[in-house]
Amino acid sequence: MSSTSSSTSNSQTDPEYQTTTPKNESDATFEVNLEEHEHPQNLSLSKRWLIVVLISSSSLCVTCASSAAAFAETGMSREFHVSKIVTILSISLFVEGLGFGPLLVGPLSEVYGRNVIYRVSFTLVFAFSFAVAFAPNIVVMLVFRFISGFCGSAFLSVAGGTVSDLFVNEEVATPMAFYTLSPFIGPVVGPLFSGFINQNVDWRWTFYVMTIWSFVQTVALFLTVPETYVPVLRKWKAARLRKQRGDDKYWSPLDHEQKNIWRSILVSCYKPFQLVMYDQMALLLNLWSSVVLGILYLAFQAFPVIFGDNHGFNMQEVGLSFLGIGIGMAGAMPTQLLWNRILAKQASKHNGHLPPEAHLLKGELGGVLVPLGLFWLAFTTYPHVHWIVPIIASVPFGAGSYYVFTSVFTYLVSAYRPIAASAMASNSAMRSTVAAVFPLFAGVMYERLGTVGATALLAGVMTVMAPLPFVFRRIGPRLRARSRFAVS
Known part of the structure; x- marks a missing residue:
C-alpha cells in the first residue's frame, strides 16, 4: 500500500487524526x-528516513553518555575523594533522569508538538x-548528570511518537526497529570509546567528547527535523488561515482542547501513570523490558569483574568486551526484513490489518535468547575458560535484548497510537x-554470589518472565477490547 493511500486510511480510522464533533454545520465548514x-x-521516503536517522543518532548520543561515565x-573517585558507590551514582542519576523526563516531555509533545x-x-x-x-x-557532577x-x-x-507520525502501521516496523537499536546500543558504544579515553588521558575527556557530540546533534536538529505531529500541524495551519x-x-481540534492549558498539561502528565x-x-x-535494561546496565559493573579480575583485562580491553552485546544487537537489526515478511503474512490473515500483537513474535524469540545467553555467560565466567567464550555468550543476550525492546516499542506505538508518546513515556x-x-x-x-551464581540468578529471573510475549500474543485482543487506552 502506498504512503498516500495509507495516510488517507489513517485519517479515517486513527483517533489521532479524527476531528472533534463540530457544534454546528458552520463550525464544521x-x-x-x-x-x-x-x-x-x-x-x-528519503526525507522521512533522514528524520529517523537524526532522532536515532540523538538517542544514541544521550544513552552513550549514560554508560560512558x-x-x-x-x-x-580519585579526584573528588569519594567512594566507588558514590561514583556509580553518576550513571544511576543520569539514567533516573532519563526515566523521569519522559513523564513531562512525552505528554508535552502531544500538546506543543515534537519539534520544540x-x-x-x-x-x-x-x-x-x-x-x-x-x-x-x-x-555538582551528580546534580548536572541528573539534569x-x-x-x-x-x-x-517522543522519538517513538515521531516514527509513528511518519509511517503507517504497515510500514512502521522497519523504521521503529532502526530507532529501537539506537537507545540500546548506545550504552554498549559508551564503554568502547570511554575505556580508551580513560586508559590514556584524563577522565574529563569522556565528557568533553560528549559535549562536542551533543553540539553537533543540536545543530542538525535545528536545521533538518520538521514538526510531524498532525494535531499541532493542523493547529498551526488554522492560525495561519x-x-x-x-x-x-478557522479552528482545529487542538484549539478547543487547550482552552484550559494548565489542566491539559496536568492531564497529559498523569496519563503515563x-x-x-x-x-x-x-x-x-x-516491567519485562525494564528488567532486561537493568541487566544491561548491571553489566557495566559486572564485566570489570568477569573480564578485569578473572582474565586480567585492562580498562580499554574491558570496554571492548562489550562488543559481544553490540554485535548481537547490530546483527539482529537486518533480520527486520525477514520479520516484515512474517508480519505481512499476519496482516493477510486479518484482512490486511496487522494486529499489534503480531509484533510480539519478535518478543517470543527475544524472551528465549536473553536467558539462554545469560546462562551461557554464567557458566563460562571461570578464569580457566578462554575469555572469548563469555564474549560470544553475550551475543545472544544482545540479540535477544534487541528483539525484546523492538517488540515492546512497536507494540506500544501500534496498540496505543492515539497516545503513542505517553505510552513510550510510561515504558x-x-x-x-x-536500570x-x-x-x-x-x-x-557479584561479591557474595560469585560471577556464576550472580549471572545465573539473572538468567533465572528472565526465564520466569519469558512466557509473557507468548501469553499476551494470544490474549492481547481481549485485553485491548477492555482497555480504556488501546485501539481495539
Missing part, C-alpha cells in the same frame, strides 16, 4: 484539515554538558528506574 501533500506521512569512575521538545531538549543537554565536564566537585539525563530523555519517548484571511472562525495502572499488558510488558520511566537501581547492588551481588 471552518474546521482545518491537512491537505494530502501537507501530511508528514506523505513526505518523500562507568569508565570515568576511577578518575572521579527536541530543540529545547538538546540545547539544554549541550549547555549542561559543560557543567558536567568542568564540575569542581562530586555534588542532563532529564533533558535528553525526549529521545527515549485566521491571520491570512482575517477570519477567526494511568496507562500502567489500568492496563495489564502495558504494565507487564514495561521509559519504568525501565530507566530499574538506575541495578548497578548499585551489582558489586555486592
Whole structure:
C-alpha cells in the first residue's frame, strides 16, 4: 500500500487524526484539515528516513553518555575523594533522569508538538554538558548528570511518537526497529570509546567528547527535523488561515482542547501513570523490558569483574568486551526484513490489518535468547575458560535484548497510537528506574554470589518472565477490547 493511500486510511480510522464533533454545520465548514501533500506521512521516503536517522543518532548520543561515565569512575573517585558507590551514582542519576523526563516531555509533545521538545531538549543537554565536564566537585557532577539525563530523555519517548507520525502501521516496523537499536546500543558504544579515553588521558575527556557530540546533534536538529505531529500541524495551519484571511472562525481540534492549558498539561502528565495502572499488558510488558535494561546496565559493573579480575583485562580491553552485546544487537537489526515478511503474512490473515500483537513474535524469540545467553555467560565466567567464550555468550543476550525492546516499542506505538508518546513515556520511566537501581547492588551481588551464581540468578529471573510475549500474543485482543487506552 502506498504512503498516500495509507495516510488517507489513517485519517479515517486513527483517533489521532479524527476531528472533534463540530457544534454546528458552520463550525464544521471552518474546521482545518491537512491537505494530502501537507501530511508528514506523505513526505518523500528519503526525507522521512533522514528524520529517523537524526532522532536515532540523538538517542544514541544521550544513552552513550549514560554508560560512558562507568569508565570515568576511577578518575572521579580519585579526584573528588569519594567512594566507588558514590561514583556509580553518576550513571544511576543520569539514567533516573532519563526515566523521569519522559513523564513531562512525552505528554508535552502531544500538546506543543515534537519539534520544540527536541530543540529545547538538546540545547539544554549541550549547555549542561559543560557543567558536567568542568564540575569542581562530586555534588555538582551528580546534580548536572541528573539534569542532563532529564533533558535528553525526549529521545527515549517522543522519538517513538515521531516514527509513528511518519509511517503507517504497515510500514512502521522497519523504521521503529532502526530507532529501537539506537537507545540500546548506545550504552554498549559508551564503554568502547570511554575505556580508551580513560586508559590514556584524563577522565574529563569522556565528557568533553560528549559535549562536542551533543553540539553537533543540536545543530542538525535545528536545521533538518520538521514538526510531524498532525494535531499541532493542523493547529498551526488554522492560525495561519485566521491571520491570512482575517477570519477567526478557522479552528482545529487542538484549539478547543487547550482552552484550559494548565489542566491539559496536568492531564497529559498523569496519563503515563494511568496507562500502567489500568492496563495489564502495558504494565507487564514495561516491567519485562525494564528488567532486561537493568541487566544491561548491571553489566557495566559486572564485566570489570568477569573480564578485569578473572582474565586480567585492562580498562580499554574491558570496554571492548562489550562488543559481544553490540554485535548481537547490530546483527539482529537486518533480520527486520525477514520479520516484515512474517508480519505481512499476519496482516493477510486479518484482512490486511496487522494486529499489534503480531509484533510480539519478535518478543517470543527475544524472551528465549536473553536467558539462554545469560546462562551461557554464567557458566563460562571461570578464569580457566578462554575469555572469548563469555564474549560470544553475550551475543545472544544482545540479540535477544534487541528483539525484546523492538517488540515492546512497536507494540506500544501500534496498540496505543492515539497516545503513542505517553505510552513510550510510561515504558521509559519504568525501565530507566530499574536500570538506575541495578548497578548499585551489582558489586555486592557479584561479591557474595560469585560471577556464576550472580549471572545465573539473572538468567533465572528472565526465564520466569519469558512466557509473557507468548501469553499476551494470544490474549492481547481481549485485553485491548477492555482497555480504556488501546485501539481495539
